Amino acid sequence: MTSGPNQVVAADQKYRDGSRINLLEVLGNAIVGGMENYVGNLIGKLPKDEFAVTVLCPFESAYTRALRQKGCAVYIAPLRDDPPWRSIEMIAGLVESHHIDIIHAHLMNAHTVAALAGLLTNTPMVATLHGMSLQPQEISVARLTGTEMILVCREAWSQALAVGMPPEKLTFIPNGVDLERYRPGCAPRSLLRKAIAVSEEDFLIGFVGRLAWEKGPDKFIKAADTILRQLPHVHFVLVGTGTQEKEIARAIERAGIGTNVHLAGLWDDPAQVYPALDLMLHTSRADAMPLALLEAMACGVPVIAIGVGGVPEIVETGETGILIGTSEWPGIVSEFPGDWEGVARAAIKLISQPERLKAMAEASARRAAALYDITTSAALTAQLFRRLTDNAGTPRIRSLREKKVARSL
Structure with a gap:
C-alpha cells in the first residue's frame, strides 16, 4: 500500500x-x-x-x-x-x-x-x-x-x-471517446509534424498504439515498405512504445525506409497526434473495440483496418474507411483482401483520391459523434x-x- x-x-x-x-x-x-x-x-x-x-x-x-x-x-x-x-x-x-x-x-x-x-x-x-x-x-x-x-x-x-x-x-x-477533446481540428496540424520533421504538405499515414505483437506494428512497416515502392513521397509515423520498439526500428533500417518512416514515441496527449494524420492504418492481430480507432474517427481521420474482433463494428467500410479481410476473417467482403498486403493496396488507391478521403474524414467524425x-x-x-x-x-x-x-x- x-x-x-x-x-x-x-x-x-x-x-x-x-x-x-x-x-x-x-x-x-x-x-x-x-x-x-x-x-x-x-x-x-x-x-x-x-x-x-x-x-x-x-x-x-x-x-x-x-x-x-x-x-x-x-x-x-x-x-x-x-x-x-x-x-x-x-x-x-x-x-x-x-x-x-x-x-x-x-x-x-x-x-x-x-x-x-x-x-x-x-x-x-x-x-x-x-x-x-x-x-x-x-x-x-x-x-x-x-x-x-x-x-x-x-x-x-x-x-x-x-x-x-x-x-x-x-x-x-x-x-x-471524449468528443470535447477528440474532434476535427482539436490540435494544430503542424504539432506532430514539426516533431518528426514532416512538412504540412506531405501526405502522412499513422499508426497509433502499443508497439507489441498483437497490435501489428510489424505489419504496418511491411505495408509502408510496399506503399513507398509506388509512392516514395509518402511519410509514415508510429506513435507509441512497447516491447517491439527496437525490433521495429531494426525493421525500418533493414528496409531502408528510415527517411520516410518515423518513430514518434509515446505522446502524453493523443489528441495532439490525430489532426496531423491524413490516413491511419490499423493493423492489429487482435482487438475488441480499440480506442485509437475511435479517437481517430472522432478527429476526422479515415482508417484502413484489418477486420479483427470488434473492428468491423466500428468502420463503416467504404464510408468512413476500408476494412481488409484476411483468411481468418473471410466474412469481410473487400476488394483488397490479404492482410497487410490488402492494407497497402487500399492505401495506394485512397491516396490518389483526395475527394474521397475528404468525404471519409467528414463521415468518420459524424459516425463517432453519433455512436461513440x-x-x-x-x-x-x-x-x-x-x-x-x-x-x-x-x-x-x-x-x-x-x-x-x-x-x-
Missing part, C-alpha cells in the same frame, strides 16, 4: 457521509494503453456528486501519478492470474476502510482477485472484458463467483452467451452500478463486521 496514513484517514472521512457510491477500480496493468485510457475516461465522466473512486494497480507509473492528479486514492498490490492472499486482503481492507459499494475490474488478473475479494466481502463485482474473446479462466471465475460482465464488442458478448453465461449477467457497452460518445458509455456503466447497489442508487456503507452480523441474523 503506497498511500500513507493521512491519505487513508482523509479518504475514510470523505466516504463516511454515504452520499456517494464508493467505487473501487482494480486494474491489471498501469501502462498508458487502451484499458487504462478507458478507465481514465470513465472516471472523468462518472458524476462526481454520485461516485467516489478508489483505484488499485499492480505498480507505480506515470499512469498512477495521473490518477492521483485526478483526485483518486491509488493503492498498489501484486495482481497475478494466480493471486497471492495478501492482494485479496488488500482489496478486503479497502472495502472496509473506504466503505466500497462496488468493485470494477479490468483484465483477467484483476478480475480473478477482485472476484474472490468481492465474494468474501459480499460486495458486488463487475468485470469489463476489453478483449475480443473470453479466456477460459475468465469464464470460470465469472461462473464460480457470479461476476457481472461488461463486454465492449459483440464478438465477446456472443461468445459469453454461447458458453452459457447467464444473459442477465452480461451488459454490452461499447467504448467511447464517452458520455453515453459512462452513463450506461453508471446505470449498471446503480442497479447493483440495491437497485436504488444508494450506497451501502456498512462495515465488513456489520455485514457479517446481518448475514448471521
Whole structure:
C-alpha cells in the first residue's frame, strides 16, 4: 500500500457521509494503453456528486501519478492470474476502510482477485472484458463467483452467451471517446509534424498504439515498405512504445525506409497526434473495440483496418474507411483482401483520391459523434452500478463486521 496514513484517514472521512457510491477500480496493468485510457475516461465522466473512486494497480507509473492528479486514492498490490492472499486482503481492507459499494475490474488478473475479494466481502463485482474473446479462466471465475460482465464488442458478448453465461449477467457497452477533446481540428496540424520533421504538405499515414505483437506494428512497416515502392513521397509515423520498439526500428533500417518512416514515441496527449494524420492504418492481430480507432474517427481521420474482433463494428467500410479481410476473417467482403498486403493496396488507391478521403474524414467524425460518445458509455456503466447497489442508487456503507452480523441474523 503506497498511500500513507493521512491519505487513508482523509479518504475514510470523505466516504463516511454515504452520499456517494464508493467505487473501487482494480486494474491489471498501469501502462498508458487502451484499458487504462478507458478507465481514465470513465472516471472523468462518472458524476462526481454520485461516485467516489478508489483505484488499485499492480505498480507505480506515470499512469498512477495521473490518477492521483485526478483526485483518486491509488493503492498498489501484486495482481497475478494466480493471486497471492495478501492482494485479496488488500482489496478486503479497502472495502472496509473506504466503505466500497462496488468493485470494477479490468483484465483477467484483476478480475480473478477482485472476484474472490468481492465474494468474501459480499460486495458486488463487475468485470469489463476489453478483449475480443473470453479466456477460459475468465469464464470460470465469472461462473464460480457470479461476476457481472461488461463486454465492449459483440464478438465477446456472443461468445459469453454461447458458453452459457447467464444473459442477465452480461451488459454490452461499447467504448467511447471524449468528443470535447477528440474532434476535427482539436490540435494544430503542424504539432506532430514539426516533431518528426514532416512538412504540412506531405501526405502522412499513422499508426497509433502499443508497439507489441498483437497490435501489428510489424505489419504496418511491411505495408509502408510496399506503399513507398509506388509512392516514395509518402511519410509514415508510429506513435507509441512497447516491447517491439527496437525490433521495429531494426525493421525500418533493414528496409531502408528510415527517411520516410518515423518513430514518434509515446505522446502524453493523443489528441495532439490525430489532426496531423491524413490516413491511419490499423493493423492489429487482435482487438475488441480499440480506442485509437475511435479517437481517430472522432478527429476526422479515415482508417484502413484489418477486420479483427470488434473492428468491423466500428468502420463503416467504404464510408468512413476500408476494412481488409484476411483468411481468418473471410466474412469481410473487400476488394483488397490479404492482410497487410490488402492494407497497402487500399492505401495506394485512397491516396490518389483526395475527394474521397475528404468525404471519409467528414463521415468518420459524424459516425463517432453519433455512436461513440464517452458520455453515453459512462452513463450506461453508471446505470449498471446503480442497479447493483440495491437497485436504488444508494450506497451501502456498512462495515465488513456489520455485514457479517446481518448475514448471521
